[in-house]
Amino acid sequence: MIKIAVDAMGGDYAPGEIIKGAVQAAGMRDDIQIILIGKEDVVREELKKHTFRDGQITVQNASEVIATEEPPVNAIRKKKDSSLVVGMNMVKRGEADAIVSAGSSGAILVGGQVIVGRIKGVERPPLAPLIPTEKGVSLLIDCGANVDARPSHLVQFARMGSIYMEHVVGVKSPRVAIVNIGAEEEKGNALVKETFPLLKECPGINFIGSIEAREIPHGGADVVVCEAFVGNVILKLYEGVGATLLSKVKEGMMSSLRSKIGALLVKPALKETLKSFDASKYGGAPLLGLNGLVVKTHGNSKATEVCNSIIQCVTFKEQGINEKIRESLGREKTEEGKE
């Protein structure tokens, strides 16, 4: 039985869509147990709208909620009875294998490190979402957890990312590349230039060199390594350019009577193809390298995204990703898991 804590109060559509997604996930798998964390009366009221197997979904009361705009460190320290902190403590104590939250990114990142704690040997836990490409998906790592990273961090990202892509997504010997401003080894800023030779020498990964941002959507690498600032820019620009272009396509289709008729004919086929380029269906972003699993889903996640994120936790647990990370990275360093 895999136990997954779900932050019922975090996200733009909480608690309704979060709970709906949790119920969906429960319906898909017999071997998971979901603990919904939040204001008990609110959660129970919402649960009444759904049917589910007795005992498969339980409720854990948490009287507080962390808002998106709250300074994360403060929020984690002070709101001991918030849904996020209560859930993370359950993961820490082993009462849950994973926590899924659509709440404040900052609080999730801080809470993951401070409460759940790092695996011994992991220097910095990266946030690693899957992003759609022409060929399927790639893992973008790191994407928001650690700005101003050091070369050794990036090497660990490459190793953890490889493990994740191979065992959760199922890509054999995933191609690892570092984001750069040119394909040649001598290109780049100081961080990339220092990291490049370390990646070349790193055992156990399939390092293919630099990747220019242009090649990311084409699927030029399976594991796209970068420091968090650049990763965040990539993730958000993906969304922004996509949204703008699609609105331009719609605008074009609505601009004349002729094109409007065409649009009616084109629409179903177009919808199907564009769905494959929709980031939300790939679930949330795991914060890798923690003593447990913390998954951040997009703040505007609806039931489908929440459900997918929960199912993703099952694969993560079944494949023993944390054991593999511990094996791969644990031998090198003896740093403690908490700060």
Next chain:
Amino acid sequence: MIKIAVDAMGGDYAPGEIIKGAVQAAGMRDDIQIILIGKEDVVREELKKHTFRDGQITVQNASEVIATEEPPVNAIRKKKDSSLVVGMNMVKRGEADAIVSAGSSGAILVGGQVIVGRIKGVERPPLAPLIPTEKGVSLLIDCGANVDARPSHLVQFARMGSIYMEHVVGVKSPRVAIVNIGAEEEKGNALVKETFPLLKECPGINFIGSIEAREIPHGGADVVVCEAFVGNVILKLYEGVGATLLSKVKEGMMSSLRSKIGALLVKPALKETLKSFDASKYGGAPLLGLNGLVVKTHGNSKATEVCNSIIQCVTFKEQGINEKIRESLGREKTEEGKE
């Protein structure tokens, strides 16, 4: 009379498309004179295909060509008779007001600084392309010239970018924002955190704060300030996501008979709208802050892009952009223009 040197040998479609674009530009304006630089026999042979006003286009022989893959510093130093070096020397000596090249980016950046030289007071000359947005265009500055920039560089980018957007593009009091991973002032990496307060205090610019990458395609700022690594990632991801999405749209339209018929009806209108999101029509990227004007156009530029880049030089010169930059930045520093 504005004199514009054109590197006839640089770019994927040189010399044919470059020369065609130059002839087009000459046909549009009586007040420009174009100097085509390259192997004289090759250029003259190509020119025979076109008609133009006598004396408006001249040819300057240059026996060498810098290839894209050559290490830039070496190429600039050793190939004294390359089309790029010859052209830049003409700008330096005042025999040309500007040079347009679709050749090696690295060589253009190095040559601009080493041969043409910086305006007194300018610390680093940024490469500043216009990128399409929902609302029109924004200036992305810096986008490839200076990795590992310092806060003072970014402040100068903001000031030079404002002058360019106001006087070349015609945006009154352009909104300046710094690329960041969150909207709040306390977010960001070390560089952004240090630069933010400097931009807030900077006189003469309309600083509106941070911009997340998601908002760039929506037109959230007119002058988008960032260091070169991030700028390069933004520019190239713009291209990559755009190309991938459009190929998905086409794929969707071709997936059934019904959608194929629809596609025929939709096509003309769609083409028109998407053209407005095509970066190439906005001309090349100027390297700002030099004693003269150096414009880099995309390596795969065809005649239209070359023509637009040339016309852009006219506005730059007419509006006295360099004089304005000199006035704005020249008072502060006494650094020499050449290294």
